[in-house]
Amino acid sequence: xxxxxxxxxxxxxxxxxxxxxxxxxxxxxxxxxxxxxxxxxxxxxxxxxxxxxxxxxxxxxxxxxxxxxxxxxxxxxxxxxxxxxxxxxxxxxxxxxxxxxxxxxxxxxxxxxxxxxxxxxxxxxxxxxxxxxxxxxxxxxxxxxxxxxxxxxxxxxxxxxxxxxxxxxxxxxxxxxxxxxxxxxxxxx
Numbered sequence: 186x187x188x189x190x191x192x193x194x195x196x197x198x199x200x201x202x203x204x205x206x207x208x209x210x211x212x213x214x215x216x217x218x219x220x221x222x223x224x225x226x227x228x229x230x231x232x233x234x235x236x237x238x239x240x241x242x243x244x245x246x247x248x249x250x251x252x253x254x255x256x257x258x259x260x261x262x263x264x265x266x267x268x269x270x271x272x273x274x275x276x277x278x279x280x281x282x283x284x285x286x287x288x289x290x291x292x293x294x295x296x297x298x299x300x301x302x303x304x305x306x307x308x309x310x311x312x313x314x315x316x317x318x319x320x321x322x323x324x325x326x327x328x329x330x331x332x333x334x335x336x337x338x339x340x341x342x343x344x345x346x347x348x349x350x351x352x353x354x355x356x357x358x359x360x361x362x363x364x365x366x367x368x369x370x371x372x373x374x
Contacts, residue, residue, distance in 0.1 A: 302350075
């Protein structure tokens with residue numbers, strides 16, 4: 186509600202208050218019609234100033250939240266929280282996960298890295314350089330059969346070769362001395 190709406194609504198309600206003080210048993214109908222028009226004006230001002238929907242629950246934290254008819258404040262979210270607390274009273278607290286060790290590195294550990302791969306690359310001589318002539322194979326026999334089929338094909342190359350590609354991680358240099366540390370800040374177990 187902005188300041189102009191607040192001012193207009195306050196003025197309309199003050200006019201209604203004055204009408205209420207002036208009402209008596211012998212108030213003429215013309216005056217009652219005037220009260221009715223002022224009352225409609227005040228309701229219109231109130232309708233303009235209300236921006237959100239009417240609350241569905243009596244919960245101050247979640248006024249438009251989901252409804253649970255069995256909850257005292259009709260709020261499903263708060264009632265779920267209360268039920269969880271009651272369940273914890275009877276069953277005990279939920280088991281806590283123990284930390285699995287030191288904080289994991291953002292770069293991962295050795296076990297997270299891919300395993301070494303061995304692939305057989307069929308290559309052909311194009312007259313100037315060796316080039317890959319087929320999909321790398323995991324099985325040597327399958328790669329040799331592929332080269333044999335290429336040699337029997339309609340346009341065989343001058344030469345073929347089978348290259349073993351082996352990738353692995355190799356430690357080249359270590360800075361410092363790796364040592365295991367305990368979970369205690371003093372270095373104990």
